[in-house]
Amino acid sequence: MVYYLDLGFWANLEVDIVANGGSDPHVAIRENHSIHLYQMRSIHLRGLTKISSALALVIKAALQFAILIWFLCVKIPRPDVFLVQNPPSVPTLAAVKLSSWLRRSKFIIDWHNFGYTLLGLSHGRSHIIVKIYHWFESYFGRMADVSLCVTRAMQHELAENWRIKATVLYDQPPEFFHPASMRQMHEFLNLHRSILCFGANFLKHFYLLVAAQEGLDTDEAITELNQSSDTLFSSQIGSNIFLKPNRPALVVSSTS
Numbered sequence: 001m002v003y004y005l006d007l008g009f010w011a012n013l014e015v016d017i018v019a020n021g022g023s024d025p026h027v028a029i030r031e032n033h034s035i036h037l038y039q040m041r042s043i044h045l046r047g048l049t050k051i052s053s054a055l056a057l058v059i060k061a062a063l064q065f066a067i068l069i070w071f072l073c074v075k076i077p078r079p080d081v082f083l084v085q086n087p088p089s090v091p092t093l094a095a096v097k098l099s100s101w102l103r104r105s106k107f108i109i110d111w112h113n114f115g116y117t118l119l120g121l122s123h124g125r126s127h128i129i130v131k132i133y134h135w136f137e138s139y140f141g142r143m144a145d146v147s148l149c150v151t152r153a154m155q156h157e158l159a160e161n162w163r164i165k166a167t168v169l170y171d172q173p174p175e176f177f178h179p180a181s182m183r184q185m186h187e188f189l190n191l192h193r194s195i196l197c198f199g200a201n202f203l204k205h206f207y208l209l210v211a212a213q214e215g216l217d218t219d220e221a222i223t224e225l226n227q228s229s230d231t232l233f234s235s236q237i238g239s240n241i242f243l244k245p246n247r248p249a250l251v252v253s254s255t256s
Contacts, residue, residue, distance in 0.1 A: 016076040018068070026174070038075055040067055054129065061091045068095035073102055081106045086141070087115030090133055093140035100145075109141060111149040111158065111166060138162050 017025075018038045029035050043063050045056045072082070072095065084096045086109050093109070100107040116134035123130050141147070141158075147166035149155050158164040 014077075016079065018071045018076065036076075038071055040071060043067075057129065065091035065095050068092065069099060072096065072099035078103045079105050081108055083108045083110060085110045085112055086137070087113055087118060089115035089137040089140070093137065093143075097140055097143050106145045107143065108146045108148065109144040110169075111141075111147060111154055114157075 013034060015035045016038060017029075017035065018040065020042055021039045024030070025037065030037070043060050045060055068091065082096050082100045082105050084092055084107075086093065097107055099105070115137050116130055117125075119133050120127070120130045141162060141164055144164075147158065147164050148169045149158060149166040150169065150171050152168055155166050155168050158166045
């Protein structure tokens with residue numbers, strides 16, 4: 001996940017980011033002296049999960065709550081505003097609400113999705129854990145001083161079913177996120193040759209499936225796969241790369 005800050009807007013502010021480890025933030029964030037990163041360690045309870053997944057979730061949430069309180073109330077300076085992205089909801093919303101009360105700071109939630117719906121994908125909407133998560137998310141969600149969301153549909157859902165008044169603030173990709181160049185796209189599509197060398201024949205079947213759906217001759221599709229400088233979507237002649245006129249639809253983006 002990439003967090004993007006308009007550094008011109010934040011130039012005169014001190015920003016503390018508390019997050020779990022993962023991919024490195026963009027260099028513009030890492031090198032900005034007004035932005036301070038605090039990385040929490042991830043909690044893994046693999047042994048306990050094998051015994052009881054429900055118990056493991058409860059213990060993990062309790063440990064995460066304690067770690068969050070330590071970071072938000074002790075490690076970082078007192079902020080004017082706590083801004084938290086949802087999901088995850090448990091135990092984040094409760095920890096941030098308590099921290100905002102203890103430190104006399106504003107509490108803002110940036111709603112990107114509903115955590116209980118994501119949990120329901122693996123457990124089912126009727127599972128007791130999902131129902132508890134839903135209650136937790138809605139209860140602490142209503143405690144925010146300000147709520148932001150990314151779509152008007154989510155704004156309507158929050159207002160009608162959660163009794164939360166949210167302001168729509170659309171996601172905007174940063175400047176370093178842009179459509180891939182023709183060469184980048186061609187090199188990306190050519191990765192299948194290395195994969196096929198290791199026996200990943202599923203990609204070949206995918207190409208054949210796309211070819212069949214597009215009404216192409218499968219023998220021709222196999223020939224295209226075997227050509228050294230062609231993909232099903234693009235061709236290279238010398239140093240020039242161009243898209244094929246009868247190619248299937250494809251979108252490739254780059255952050256480089």
